[in-house]
Amino acid sequence: MNHPTPPALAVTGATKRFGAVLALDGVDLAVHHGEVLALLGDNGAGKSTLIGCLSGVHKLDGGAIHMDGEPVEITSPTTARAHGIETVYQDLALFDNLDPAANFYAGREVAGPRWLPRGLRYMRRGAMAGVTAEVLSRLQVGIPDTRASVGLMSGGQRQAIAVARAATFASRVVILDEPTAALGVRESRRVLELIRRLRDEGRAIIVISHAMDHVIEMADRAMIMRRGRKVGEVIPHADNRERIVSLIVGGDG
Amino acid sequence: MADTDNVLAARRPPWRFDAPQLALTTIRIGPGLMLVAVVIAAASLSPVFLTPRNIGNVLSQSAVIAVLALAQLLVIITRGIDLSVGSTLALSAVVGALVFSSTPSGPLVVLAMLATGALVGAVNGTVFVWGRLPHPFIVTLATLSIARGLALWLSGGQPLQGMPQIVRDIGGGSLGWFPYSGFLVAGLALLGLLLTTRLVWGRWIYAVGGNPDGARRAAVPVNRVVISVYVLSGLAAGIGAVITSGRLNGGSPTFGELAELDTIAAVVIGGASFLGGRGTIANALVGALMIGVIRNGMNLLNVDAFLQPIVIGAVIVLAVELDVVRGRVEQRLRVMKAAQT
Ligand SMILES: Nc1ncnc2c1ncn2[C@@H]1O[C@H](COP(=O)(O)OP(=O)(O)OP(=O)(O)O)[C@@H](O)[C@H]1O
Ligand SMILES: [Mg+2]
Numbered sequence: 001m002n003h004p005t006p007p008a009l010a011v012t013g014a015t016k017r018f019g020a021v022l023a024l025d026g027v028d029l030a031v032h033h034g035e036v037l038a039l040l041g042d043n044g045a046g047k048s049t050l051i052g053c054l055s056g057v058h059k060l061d062g063g064a065i066h067m068d069g070e071p072v073e074i075t076s077p078t079t080a081r082a083h084g085i086e087t088v089y090q091d092l093a094l095f096d097n098l099d100p101a102a103n104f105y106a107g108r109e110v111a112g113p114r115w116l117p118r119g120l121r122y123m124r125r126g127a128m129a130g131v132t133a134e135v136l137s138r139l140q141v142g143i144p145d146t147r148a149s150v151g152l153m154s155g156g157q158r159q160a161i162a163v164a165r166a167a168t169f170a171s172r173v174v175i176l177d178e179p180t181a182a183l184g185v186r187e188s189r190r191v192l193e194l195i196r197r198l199r200d201e202g203r204a205i206i207v208i209s210h211a212m213d214h215v216i217e218m219a220d221r222a223m224i225m226r227r228g229r230k231v232g233e234v235i236p237h238a239d240n241r242e243r244i245v246s247l248i249v250g251g252d253g
Numbered sequence: 254m255a256d257t258d259n260v261l262a263a264r265r266p267p268w269r270f271d272a273p274q275l276a277l278t279t280i281r282i283g284p285g286l287m288l289v290a291v292v293i294a295a296a297s298l299s300p301v302f303l304t305p306r307n308i309g310n311v312l313s314q315s316a317v318i319a320v321l322a323l324a325q326l327l328v329i330i331t332r333g334i335d336l337s338v339g340s341t342l343a344l345s346a347v348v349g350a351l352v353f354s355s356t357p358s359g360p361l362v363v364l365a366m367l368a369t370g371a372l373v374g375a376v377n378g379t380v381f382v383w384g385r386l387p388h389p390f391i392v393t394l395a396t397l398s399i400a401r402g403l404a405l406w407l408s409g410g411q412p413l414q415g416m417p418q419i420v421r422d423i424g425g426g427s428l429g430w431f432p433y434s435g436f437l438v439a440g441l442a443l444l445g446l447l448l449t450t451r452l453v454w455g456r457w458i459y460a461v462g463g464n465p466d467g468a469r470r471a472a473v474p475v476n477r478v479v480i481s482v483y484v485l486s487g488l489a490a491g492i493g494a495v496i497t498s499g500r501l502n503g504g505s506p507t508f509g510e511l512a513e514l515d516t517i518a519a520v521v522i523g524g525a526s527f528l529g530g531r532g533t534i535a536n537a538l539v540g541a542l543m544i545g546v547i548r549n550g551m552n553l554l555n556v557d558a559f560l561q562p563i564v565i566g567a568v569i570v571l572a573v574e575l576d577v578v579r580g581r582v583e584q585r586l587r588v589m590k591a592a593q594t
Contacts (some may be wrong), residue, residue, distance in 0.1 A: 057470065078472045093467035095460050097530035106460045107471030109453045119454035119478075152586055 006069035008033045008204035009054070009085070009173045015062035016049055023049040025228040026063070031173065031204040036195065038219035038236060039208045040248055045225040047208045048090070051175045054206075055087035056080035067172065081108070084171035090178050092162040096151030100143060101125070101132040103150055104165045135168045136161075139194055156187025160194060167198050174198055175206045180214055192218050212241060226250050277586060280579045284523050284539045284572070291543060295550035302553055305430035313427070313500070315545030316434035317342075317493045319538055321512060322519035323438075323445050324489030326537040327482045328389075329520050330449075330462045332529030335486040336393040337377060338493070339512030340400035343505070345369040345494035347404045349420070350413035350504030359417035366498075367491040373400055374487020378480030389483070397513070404506035412505035416498050424499020434496050438538075441492070445534040458482060462529030518565060519544055522572040524579075543568070 007030040016024040023046045031037040039047050052058040054065070056077040065072050067083055074080050080087070095103050105128045111121035133146055141160040143153070150158060159179060166174050176195070180188040188211075195218055199205055209215050215222055216236045224232045224247040232247040234240055279286075295302045321338050328335045349366040356362075377396055381389045416424075426433045449455035457478045460468040469475050493512070498504045523540030525532025544565060551561050 055470075076472075077470050081472065087470075089470065091467075093464065093470050095463040095467060095530070097459060097463035098456075102456060102459075106456070106468065107473045109456055111453045119452065119457065119474075119481075121453050122451055123453055123456065125451075152583060 005032070006066070007031055008068060009206075010066045011050075011054070011063060012066075013063040014050060014053060014060055016046075016053060016058060017061050018049075022228050024053070024060075024063075027225065027228070027230050029206075029223060029230070031206055033172070033202050033204050034199055035221065036199050036205045036207060036219045038215045038222040039206055039225065040210075040215065040222050040244065041225035042248055042250075044227075045248075046228040047225055048177060049228075050225070051087065051177060051206060051208065054080065054085060054173075055175055056085075081169065084169075085173040085175065086166035086170035087175040088159075088162045088166050088177065088179060090181070092158060094150050094158055094162055097149055099147050099149055100136065100161050101129040101146070103161060104128065104132045104135075104168060108169070131168065135164050139164050139167065139197060141190075141194070154187070156183055156190055159183060159187065159191055163191060163194050163198075167194075167201075167203070170203055173204045173206065177208045178210065179207065180209065180211055188214065212244065215244075216241065224248055274586065276582045277579070280575060280582065281524070283575050284536045284543070287522075287572075288539050288543050288546070291546050291550070295546055295553070299550065299553040302550060307549070307553070309427060309430040309432055309435075311542075311545050311549045312435040312438075313425075313432035314549065315541050316432065316438050317496050317509075318512065318515045318519055318544060319438045319541035320441060320489050320492050320496065321486075321516040322523075322537045322541040323441055323534060324482075324486040325516040326520045326523070326525055326532050326534065327445075327449070327458060328486050329517075329525050329527065330458050330529060330532050331479055331482050332462045332465070332527075333381075333389045333479065333482065334393065334517065334527075335374075335377065335483060336390065336513045337373065337396035337400055338486060338490045338516060339509035340397045340404065341370050341373045341487055341490035342493045342497065342509035342512060343404040343507065344373065344400040344407075345491045346498040346504035346508045347408045347413065347506055348504075349494060349498055350415065351407060353415055353417060354413070357417060359419035362417050362420060363495055366494045367488060370487040370489070370491025370494065371484050372487065373490070374484040375480065377487065378483030381483065382476045382479050393483075401506070404508075408504070408506045410506060412503055412507070414503045416502050416504070420495055420499040421502055422499065424496045424501070434500075437492070437496070441489075442534055442538050449534055454478070454481070459530050462531070464530075515544060516541075518569050521569055521576075524572065524576060526576060540572075 010030040012028050014024045014027040027050060041047050049058060053060045054074060056074050056079055059075055065074055072083055095106060109123050110127050111123045136143055136146065141164055143157060150161060163179065179191050183191065192214060195205060207219065216238055219236050222234050222236045222244060223230055224244065234244055236244060301307050325335055325338065345366040348369045349362045352365040353362045373396055377393050380392045386392055423433055423437065457473050460473050461475055461478050465475060493509065497508050519540035520532065520537050522543055523532065523536035525537065547564060547568065548561060551564065
């Protein structure tokens with residue numbers, strides 16, 4: 001595939017060290033708008049570390065990040081958000097005691113007046129609930145009662161809420177760490193549909209997954225990591241499944 | 254197929270009859286129902302209980318616990334605990350009395366008490382956050398000891414007589430039978446309601462209590478939020494000092510002994526959870542009033558003073574059991590909701 005426009009997000013020479021462990025060793029990654037990139041690799045390959053550096057949880061030791069061709073620095077979750085990158089973490093990072101709207105807007109509440117310190121502003125709860133309901137219905141997430149706390153919802157609904165939250169605020173990139181790992185067949189289907197819808201709306205999407213069937217179904221491209229390095233890039237297809245697996249485990253040396 | 258389900262689910266009216274939902278609602282207002290039951294019991298057992306004068310008594314006796322409980326609630330919502338409030342109250346009162354011995358200015362005395370409380374709270378919060386302690390239990394236990402020791406040392410172990418008129422009014426004055434301290438509690442509760450349900454900061458304390466890690470990743474200023482609840486708890490101890498020393502016209506290093514237990518009991522009776530993220534201002538107030546009503550009722554009925562802590566303890570167990578039942582009902586509700594979609 002040739003892309004006339006620069007990638008939504010590109011990382012070059014990403015390096016990250018945890019003490020003696022070299023978790024990332026000069027990794028390159030690029031993902032375009034309207035594309036789903038699967039990030040594959042065995043346990044400890046460095047996938048979570050790489051996306052951690054993109055979502056601001058970790059800071060790169062070396063390497064550069066460009067968004068839509070412009071160089072950017074990602075030093076905290078706040079800067080990642082400001083650049084339009086949203087992450088759905090493996091543990092979802094939901095607040096079980098709060099309702100979907102409060103979950104959507106945690107840490108970025110709509111409130112005023114602006115001259116007050118952020119914490120003392122008066123929340124516009126109606127506006128937040130409205131947008132949340134609108135997004136949930138646009139993405140066809142079935143939530144029977146949008147005022148119930150998220151802790152009362154099923155695994156699939158919770159996953160969907162986390163994805164929808166990311167979709168609401170990600171103007172450019174959505175990152176998902178094993179979005180279907182904890183889900184049944186039916187709930188996985190819904191999340192895959194949701195990811196496809198986000199892609200069709202023009203977001204660039206990075207998905208970590210161990211479920212090869214899901215990767216083949218949703219990803220436009222897959223990149224494989226092993227021991228902190230990128231070891232290959234493949235268009236996932238039922239026919240090259242074996243090859244992907246061997247790249248992941250490194251069987252052919 | 255899946256999509257038609259979704260649309261149907263979205264169209265289902267949210268208010269249809271729903272047994273677990275009803276149970277949940279009942280449990281949520283449970284503390285209020287318990288208070289009503291206790292009031293009815295007290296009123297039917299003692300003809301004096303519902304007289305305005307006695308109600309005024311209950312309110313003024315509950316005022317300090319209520320103020321401390323409102324702030325303890327904020328701390329407990331963030332998964333914390335403040336064991337130092339009683340000692341901080343004593344220290345603030347002693348400082349207030351010492352300030353009064355060198356200046357007659359009422360506002361200055363009040364300010365000294367509030368500042369002392371807030372300062373102790375700031376120490377609690379900062380040491381907990383920046384010392385990266387696993388739990389605030391230890392640091393507030395240490396300040397429990399240190400603040401009491403300071404109060405004893407500063408006062409020479411003696412009660413210090415005298416408080417300015419404004420402090421005596423706040424602690425002991427009343428409008429007819431309704432104590433000024435009752436108005437103060439009502440005002441603080443309204444402020445707490447505004448903070449916890451309408452302002453961003455309130456959303457943050459629930460977020461921090463519900464998922465501290467998630468809150469951090471969501472760019473909630475977790476450290477500042479945690480420090481702030483301890484500062485408010487210390488400030489509440491300062492307000493408690495104003496009320497107590499006003500009522501007794503002086504400051505004593507023995508003020509507020511075991512007050513931390515009363516406030517924690519009030520918050521727990523009010524249905525807040527030590528696991529964090531749960532609890533309301535209204536129910537914390539109900540918890541404080543419940544303790545006040547039970548104490549007052551037992552006094553009116555001449556119940557042995559040694560029996561009273563046992564009764565309070567039993568009520569706490571009952572309240573915690575209610576919380577366990579709530580957890581189970583929620584679990585069932587979750588299973589049922591999941592089955593619907
Ligand atoms: N915070 C950390 N401190 C120290 N070492 C870490 C840290 N995070 C990751 N590592 C190490 O970095 C390496 C890469 O880990 P990472 O979590 O990125 O792997 P992964 O590909 O996400 O694996 P998995 O599929 O198991 O989630 C591992 O050796 C891991 O032990
Ligand atoms: Mg991982």
